[in-house]
Amino acid sequence: MGTPHTPPTLEIQANADESSSVQVWRRFFIFDVHFVSNLARLWHNRYLIFALTQRGVRARYKQSLIGIGWALITPLAMTAVFTYMYSALGLEGRKTFPCPPVLYLLFTLSFWNFLTRAITNGSTALVSNMDLVTKVYFPREVLPISSVLTNVVDLVFSFLLWAGVAAGYSYLRPGVAFSYPHAYPFLPHAGWLWLPVIFFFHLLLILGIVFITATLQVYFRDVGHLINLGLTLWLIITPVLYAIGAFSGGRYTTLININPMTGIIDGYRLAIISRASPWYTAPNWEHHVVGSVLFSVWIFLVGYSFFKHEEQYFADVV
Amino acid sequence: MERVLLEHVWKQYDRRYGSNRFRKLFASLMGRHPERNEFWALQDISFQLEEGESLGIIGPNGSGKTTLLRLLSGISRINRGHLLVRGTVSALIALGAGFHPELSGRENIYLNGSILGLKHRMIRKFFDDIVEFADIGEYIDSPVKRYSSGMFVRLGFAVAAQVRPDILLVDEVLAVGDARFQARCHERIAQLRESGTIIILVSHDLWAVRQSCQQGLYIDHGHIHTQGDIATVLAAYNKQIQQEALLRLPKVNESENSSDYCSCDLDFLDEEGQPVTEIPLGAPATLRLYYRCDEPIPSPTLVVNFMAHNGPCASILRSRKAGWQVEKLEGEGHLDVQIPNLRLNPGQYAVSVQIKDTSDRITLVKSRFRELFIKTPHLDWCYENCYYIPDARWSEPVPHHSETNHKTHFPPSSPGS
Numbered sequence: 001m002g003t004p005h006t007p008p009t010l011e012i013q014a015n016a017d018e019s020s021s022v023q024v025w026r027r028f029f030i031f032d033v034h035f036v037s038n039l040a041r042l043w044h045n046r047y048l049i050f051a052l053t054q055r056g057v058r059a060r061y062k063q064s065l066i067g068i069g070w071a072l073i074t075p076l077a078m079t080a081v082f083t084y085m086y087s088a089l090g091l092e093g094r095k096t097f098p099c100p101p102v103l104y105l106l107f108t109l110s111f112w113n114f115l116t117r118a119i120t121n122g123s124t125a126l127v128s129n130m131d132l133v134t135k136v137y138f139p140r141e142v143l144p145i146s147s148v149l150t151n152v153v154d155l156v157f158s159f160l161l162w163a164g165v166a167a168g169y170s171y172l173r174p175g176v177a178f179s180y181p182h183a184y185p186f187l188p189h190a191g192w193l194w195l196p197v198i199f200f201f202h203l204l205l206i207l208g209i210v211f212i213t214a215t216l217q218v219y220f221r222d223v224g225h226l227i228n229l230g231l232t233l234w235l236i237i238t239p240v241l242y243a244i245g246a247f248s249g250g251r252y253t254t255l256i257n258i259n260p261m262t263g264i265i266d267g268y269r270l271a272i273i274s275r276a277s278p279w280y281t282a283p284n285w286e287h288h289v290v291g292s293v294l295f296s297v298w299i300f301l302v303g304y305s306f307f308k309h310e311e312q313y314f315a316d317v318v
Numbered sequence: 319m320e321r322v323l324l325e326h327v328w329k330q331y332d333r334r335y336g337s338n339r340f341r342k343l344f345a346s347l348m349g350r351h352p353e354r355n356e357f358w359a360l361q362d363i364s365f366q367l368e369e370g371e372s373l374g375i376i377g378p379n380g381s382g383k384t385t386l387l388r389l390l391s392g393i394s395r396i397n398r399g400h401l402l403v404r405g406t407v408s409a410l411i412a413l414g415a416g417f418h419p420e421l422s423g424r425e426n427i428y429l430n431g432s433i434l435g436l437k438h439r440m441i442r443k444f445f446d447d448i449v450e451f452a453d454i455g456e457y458i459d460s461p462v463k464r465y466s467s468g469m470f471v472r473l474g475f476a477v478a479a480q481v482r483p484d485i486l487l488v489d490e491v492l493a494v495g496d497a498r499f500q501a502r503c504h505e506r507i508a509q510l511r512e513s514g515t516i517i518i519l520v521s522h523d524l525w526a527v528r529q530s531c532q533q534g535l536y537i538d539h540g541h542i543h544t545q546g547d548i549a550t551v552l553a554a555y556n557k558q559i560q561q562e563a564l565l566r567l568p569k570v571n572e573s574e575n576s577s578d579y580c581s582c583d584l585d586f587l588d589e590e591g592q593p594v595t596e597i598p599l600g601a602p603a604t605l606r607l608y609y610r611c612d613e614p615i616p617s618p619t620l621v622v623n624f625m626a627h628n629g630p631c632a633s634i635l636r637s638r639k640a641g642w643q644v645e646k647l648e649g650e651g652h653l654d655v656q657i658p659n660l661r662l663n664p665g666q667y668a669v670s671v672q673i674k675d676t677s678d679r680i681t682l683v684k685s686r687f688r689e690l691f692i693k694t695p696h697l698d699w700c701y702e703n704c705y706y707i708p709d710a711r712w713s714e715p716v717p718h719h720s721e722t723n724h725k726t727h728f729p730p731s732s733p734g735s
Contacts, residue, residue, distance in 0.1 A: 047432050047437055047438055048432045048433060048435075050432070051428060051429045051432035051433070051438075052416075052429070052432075054425075054428075054429070055416075055418050055421060055425070055429050058420075058421055058425065059418050059420045059421060062420040062421070062461075063420060129416075131415055131416070132415055132416050133393075134393065135393070135411045135415045136409065136411070136415045136416070136433055136434070137391045137393050137407070137409065138433065138435070219340045219341065220340070220341075312395040313337055313338075313339075313395070315388065315394045316331065316394050317337050
């Protein structure tokens with residue numbers, strides 16, 4: 001028996017007045033009472049999320065020669081450019097990077113690229129699937145979620161690339177690799193178990209943002225341009241192209257420390273490169289990992305309830 | 319227990335901003351008046367359906383039929399009223415929704431099936447049925463962008479046909495595809511209806527609506543015009559279309575009619591010679607053609623057109639074909655055309671007469687359309703898509719015995735069947 005998405009009973013009692021903007025704003029602080037039932041329905045639609053993610057992955061590399069190779073070429077090229085730039089400018093200091101810059105950049109860029117792609121694709125998920133939104137009924141959050149998950153494949157490949165390069169580097173050039181403060185051969189270790197944990201919060205952060213931007217994109221196409229601008233600015237205050245200890249004190253450090261993405265990137269760095277617990281706090285750094293985790297959960301809850309509230313209007317507005 | 323219940327449902331749209339209330343807020347802050355663009359796409363719609371019932375929704379373009387289906391499927395929300403749908407809903411609004419052009423037919427079957435709510439396991443089970451129903455053969459592994467539009471829709475329907483909802487919404491999608499495919503679609507809908515699924519069908523194909531539905535809903539400009547039994551609703555719809563056709567057509571012909579030197583008109587007369595607008599099926603009728611020609615028309619041709627309510631010409635009478643010929647038509651007068659047995663399909667017709675020149679090509683003058691209603695004793699009886707009812711006599715059945723030497727018409731029956 002087929003089980004279409006509509007819940008067994010759909011009952012709508014419309015009020016004569018639209019919900020006022022005051023009520024909409026309240027949703028930023030009071031979480032949706034339907035949160036659990038929404039998640040249950042989302043779980044019921046996991047096949048759909050899987051199918052749409054699969055579609056995204058397959059369609060992305062169809063009719064291209066290199067295919068999934070592009071997932072490796074992009075971070076490699078960016079790493080090469082920035083490594084060259086740093087060595088040319090003489091910024092290649094042991095003080096700023098916890099490991100050779102090549103390995104650090106390849107590592108952080110793979111996570112950062114995942115974020116930018118996921119947010120860019122996820123934000124347009126509703127608008128670019130207009131035919132589905134206006135013609136078929138299913139929980140709409142399936143679209144941004146699967147758009148975000150589509151990019152996980154690229155992340156996995158670029159992370160495996162990093163693992164390969166790092167292992168090769170510490171084998172071929174142990175002198176350089178072991179001259180850094182946290183000097184270990186870059187082979188899989190127990191700290192990698194933190195990876196799915198941090199990734200979970202990384203994903204919540206992205207989804208929370210995407211729920212909001214995808215909704216706004218339905219109403220205003222300007223959001224797409226704003227997102228590109230915002231991502232560029234966000235990159236500057238995230239320790240991706242530099243290490244967390246590169247700036248000491250000052251307003252800029254404050255910006256870096258309140259940035260929720262700092263904790264995520266540094267969490268990955270602590271767990272994988274420095275073999276420390278991601279909850280570890282260096283003496284002069286802020287306690288950003290826990291802050292990032294809390295922020296990610298909050299933005300997800302707010303984004304999701306905002307999205308679910310606006311969902312009913314999508315088909316008529318898009 | 320009613321499965322579908324609508325009570326005083328209202329739906330508002332905005333011509334300019336859709337329902338974008340943020341844009342509207344901006345517009346009103348800018349001093350514009352966004353509420354001017356608002357209109358009610360559906361107004362005060364109420365109906366209910368029980369298990370196993372089927373509803374045909376008809377109405378002109380833009381009357382709100384598709385909007386209603388979107389509300390029922392949960393895609394769009396209502397502004398006022400109460401809407402209750404018990405059971406799973408599946409909407410055949412756009413076949414092949416979510417098909418990705420780059421992916422193969424096989425991949426798209428899984429994708430589209432998931433979108434329609436089928437589990438992976440179900441799709442795998444029905445995969446061969448789907449491919450067979452869609453009749454796409456070796457194209458199954460080609461990207462769907464290489465498909466013809468017919469194949470695309472067939473594949474979409476084949477997947478959708480595997481969904482077994484409690485309530486099925488069908489919108490115009492069956493209009494594409496060849497006759498064979500359409501027949502299969504209707505067969506599938508009939509199957510679902512027999513198994514207790516509620517069917518809600520939107521179509522301009524009145525024949526299909528008549529076939530598939532017991533109840534009807536005629537919507538016009540967002541209002542319910544008529545609702546109830548499908549025959550009543552179709553009759554009301556046909557009448558409305560007919561009236562609109564009659565209102566529209568004379569205006570065009572008024573100027574031709576009052577051409578300076580010539581005009582013509584017609585009337586139907588019954589057996590007593592009284593002008594009538596209704597004639598029983600098969601009764602003799604007299605068609606009286608009036609003419610006034612200030613200048614003589616040499617050897618003219620007269621043509622009488624019977625237009626069916628939905629547009630096409632149902633029948634035509636040409637004087638030249640009947641061997642009627644006069645040297646010229648001059649002054650004012652009339653002539654009668656006897657029709658011993660008028661056997662048009664019962665219903666309404668718009669009849670006009672034209673005077674053409676000798677060659678039968680150039681129309682010199684055309685009369686107004688006159689309304690003609692072909693009656694039967696039981697008024698609701700009519701066929702949707704035919705124009706002529708032959709006067710047929712049916713014999714008693716004649717048995718074929720082996721000794722009477724009748725050649726058999728049928729192949730020998732196989733032992734299995």
